[in-house]
Amino acid sequence: MWRFLFIFLIIALFFSALFIPLTSAQGFTTRAVIFMYHRFGEDRFPSTNIKIDQFEQQLEFLDTNGFIILPLEEIVDALKNNTPLPDKTIAITIDDAYRSVYDEAYPRLKKRNFPFTVFIAPQTVDEGIEAYMGWQQIREMHSDGVTFANHSLNHDYLVRIKDGESNESWAERVTIDLQKAQRRLQEELGSAPALFAYPYGEFNLELMDIVNDLGYTAFGQHSGSIGPLSNLRALPRFPVAEAFADMAAFKTKALSLPMPVVQQDPVNPQTSDKRPLLTVKLAPTDVNLEQLACYLGNNQMQIQWIKQGETFSIQASEDLPNGRSRYNCTAPSSTENRYYWYSHQWIIPNNH
Numbered sequence: 203m204w205r206f207l208f209i210f211l212i213i214a215l216f217f218s219a220l221f222i223p224l225t226s227a228q229g230f231t232t233r234a235v236i237f238m239y240h241r242f243g244e245d246r247f248p249s250t251n252i253k254i255d256q257f258e259q260q261l262e263f264l265d266t267n268g269f270i271i272l273p274l275e276e277i278v279d280a281l282k283n284n285t286p287l288p289d290k291t292i293a294i295t296i297d298d299a300y301r302s303v304y305d306e307a308y309p310r311l312k313k314r315n316f317p318f319t320v321f322i323a324p325q326t327v328d329e330g331i332e333a334y335m336g337w338q339q340i341r342e343m344h345s346d347g348v349t350f351a352n353h354s355l356n357h358d359y360l361v362r363i364k365d366g367e368s369n370e371s372w373a374e375r376v377t378i379d380l381q382k383a384q385r386r387l388q389e390e391l392g393s394a395p396a397l398f399a400y401p402y403g404e405f406n407l408e409l410m411d412i413v414n415d416l417g418y419t420a421f422g423q424h425s426g427s428i429g430p431l432s433n434l435r436a437l438p439r440f441p442v443a444e445a446f447a448d449m450a451a452f453k454t455k456a457l458s459l460p461m462p463v464v465q466q467d468p469v470n471p472q473t474s475d476k477r478p479l480l481t482v483k484l485a486p487t488d489v490n491l492e493q494l495a496c497y498l499g500n501n502q503m504q505i506q507w508i509k510q511g512e513t514f515s516i517q518a519s520e521d522l523p524n525g526r527s528r529y530n531c532t533a534p535s536s537t538e539n540r541y542y543w544y545s546h547q548w549i550i551p552n553n554h
Contacts, residue, residue, distance in 0.1 A: 429460030
């Protein structure tokens, strides 16, 4: 009798463990927030620039409020192996290797011993364009522990098929582009991680498959934190620029949690539908779904529950413009003063 009860208890504990939520607002789990920057102190480019005083306030906040800044590769390895990360883990990434990265960001991040990753398009460096760092600066930073990774060869719009180009020719061109970029990084720096950031944050299902087949973990520019359910072919990052750099918004993003999305339809962000329908299925967590809110820009969207507390759909009430758009959904945690965040990007191709 006692033996039977013991076996029953072990089985019960095993199956109860299977239903522990994949994410929660407390303790250690595999989740992180990735911030993405471009320019520093270049006020002529407000859409991609952050002011120096804004950047310093953000770094001070991270440094004095218990955040753990880890190398991007370490976070990716944890995701792949489902190993825990400290709560409030942050990765800092920078796209395009502008000269202000070396002049302004690098010394400030180095002073605080914050690791960071720069995604670069090697051809822009090879061409010696004045606005960008040169290989000398890049090698200096690399020798100091800064990670440099693939951002395509020349920062082209990779999702766009050229006139007269077949799908097969497009796929071959994109594959060669990424391979050439990786070789240039390896030639100049001796090594390069298998990390890739989509130029302009644009990707479609076909490009995601190419990147995955080449062995990369890839990153977009759609908002949200990352967790065990995140798609390694298109991990979200929070873009940071002047218009989105106020401290209240930055704090909310830094403390955000990954919305537990187990299924979405469609996965492909590229569409010809001007009012695309998105269906999302959630895993059980401490998300307060009574306060779930979804937005297109500043306009709140109507949420249709297909299965209450699990599956919902949202759809634009007006036509999306050509180019990039996003549906953003947030909901508070029921146990902490933090928000879960999910974003789905849409790309509607231009007609020309």
